[in-house]
Amino acid sequence: MLKHDFDELVNRKKTECKKWDTYADDVIPMWIADTDFKCPQPVINAMVKRAEHGIYGYPVNCKTFEQSIINWQKKRFGWNVDIDWVEYTPAVVPAIVYAMRAFTNPGDNIVIQMPAYHPFHDIIPNNGRHILGNNLILKEDGSYEVDYENLEELLSKKRTTMFLLCSPHNPVGKCFTREELTRISELCLKHNVFVVSDEIHSDIIYRGSKHIPFGSLSQEAADNCVVCVNPSKTFNIAGVRTGAVIIPNRHNHDLFYAPLENNKAYGRTVFGTLPIEVSYNECDYYADQLVEYLQDNLEYLENFVSTRIPKIKVSKTQATYLIWLNCKELNMGPKELHRFFLEEAKVAMNEGSTFGPGGAGFMRLNIACPRSRLVEALERMEAAINKR
Template sequence: MLQHNFDESLDRRHTQCKKWDTYGEDVIPMWIADTDFRCPEPIVKAVKKRAEHEIYGYPCIDKSYEKAVCHWQKCRFGWNVEPDWVEYTPAVVPAIVYAMRAFTNPGDAILVQMPAYHPFHQVIPHNGRYIASNRLIENNDGSWSVDWDDLEKKLSMPRTTMFLLCNPHNPTGRCFTREELGKINDLCIKHHVFVVSDEIHSDIVYKGFRHIPFGSISQSAADNSIVCINPSKTFNIAGFRTGAVIIPNRNNHDRFYSELENLKAFGRNIFGTLAVQTAYTECEYYADQLMVYLQKNLEYTHAFLEENIPQIKLGQVQATYLLWLDCRSLHMPHNELMDFFLKKAKVALNDGYTFGPGGDGFMRFNIACPKSQLEEALKRMADAVQNLIKEGMLNA
């Protein structure tokens, strides 16, 4: 079996890389959700071989891409997906927009569990829909629960026609259980609300937890949902702009497809489709080894924070490599918090405030990098907090 070296550090600067080329050279970027790991060898080989052909014209569309998606869903999550249920999309966010246009009307409300991945806050209003906000409840031990009463209240509003579920949830790292998904499905059926499940982080689930595709939980869920996926997070191939949706119900499929037709959103990227096919059929080893590595990075971060920066709290992380750091004990408004990490610690994080209700005082921290980089970033953060204490700006 191939072994991947996740300790390897690659220089990504000056490659038009959003993560590394946005901030100064002296800043360690621990923000946007891509990894700093080299892409799996089989993908690199396949793309290089295709590039050597030196003709990159329109591709013909056979079922290889769809079959690769089915293969992954079956072997990783035990879900039997038919190739006819799968549609190519350039990425997950555009797929969400197509789904909103296919299954809702302008003026409708889309339910989102807050805090939420920041582009959700943009694409919903930009498409003339409203956000119905359902806050996740923060428990004393730092874990997150669904506020079921509020959820039902928001789902029962006549204008709510869609639930944009994020499972696993970015940024809280919740991996919803089968029981929770079943309850969500029951409520959505009861109130005639369609479910779009963003499962882009489904491969990144820690020990003791399990990802369950929403469409796999029951026939009624399959008939009342679509599932959006993209191997980009797992295999570090976001730059190819290649995702997929899984739509088990024929009528739903036709509605979604006619939206793709209206927008002429069919064109496929030859390198992206090849990368996805290779990822899903030849790179299971990489996904497994990635999780072993991330588990260690997660445990290291937990221990480091507890010992060296108790002012920054981290609850239980069930999934994703994006850690939702509770920085409220630093007592800074969000813009100062962002500046503190960027200018004093020289580490770039995502500002929790941009994730909407419940995000103020939190920062999102990406641990998908070589351990040496993680150690340096955490050390810089600890030193910056110590300096605050020395300067009398914070109590020890």
């Protein structure tokens, strides 16, 4: 079996890299959600071979892309997906926008769970829809629960037509159980609210949790959803700007496809679909080893923080490599927290209030990096806090 070296320190500076080319050279960037790991060797080999062919003309749809998505859903989550349910999309966030245009009207309400992945805060109002926030409830042990009573209240409003679920949840790292998802699905069905399930983080699941694709819950759930997927988080290929949706219901599929067709946004790119196909078909070994490595990073972080920086509390993390740090005991406002970690510790993280209600006082730390870099970042944070 192939073995990937996740300890390798790869220089990403000056590669038009948002993560590394945004901050000064002395800052460790642990913010935006991509990893510092090279993508799998079979992907690199396939990309080089394709590049060497030397002709990059219009691609034809041979359905190998769709098949790779079917293969992954079956292997990893036991979901039987039909080839007609899968559509190419230009990445996940654009797919959510197309779904919003297909299944809702300007002026409608869209429910999201707060705190929420920051682009959700932009794309909904930018498309003339209103955000209704269903605040996740923070428990004493750092885990989060759904406020069903409030959720039902929001879903039952006259102009609520969509629930945008982030499963697993960024930024709080929650992996929803089957029971939770079923209850959400039933409430949405009861109030005639369509579900878009963003499952981009579904491969990074820690011990004790299990990802359930929303469309696999029941026939009724399948008929009432669009599931968005992308291997970009897992295999570090976000820059190829390609993703997919799975829409089990034919009528919904056609509704979704119409704006894509009207905007001629269905054109694939030769370097977009290829890494997805190779990742999904040949790189299970990499996903397995990545999750193991991240699990160790998470445990290292939890130990370090609880013993050496006890003023910070690590939220209960069931999924994703984005760790939600409760920094309220540091008694700093959001702007000051961001400034403090960036300028005093020289570690760039995402500041919690940018994720909306429930986010102030938190920082989001990306631990998808070689262990040595994580250790250095934590030591810098510890030293800066001790110096205060």
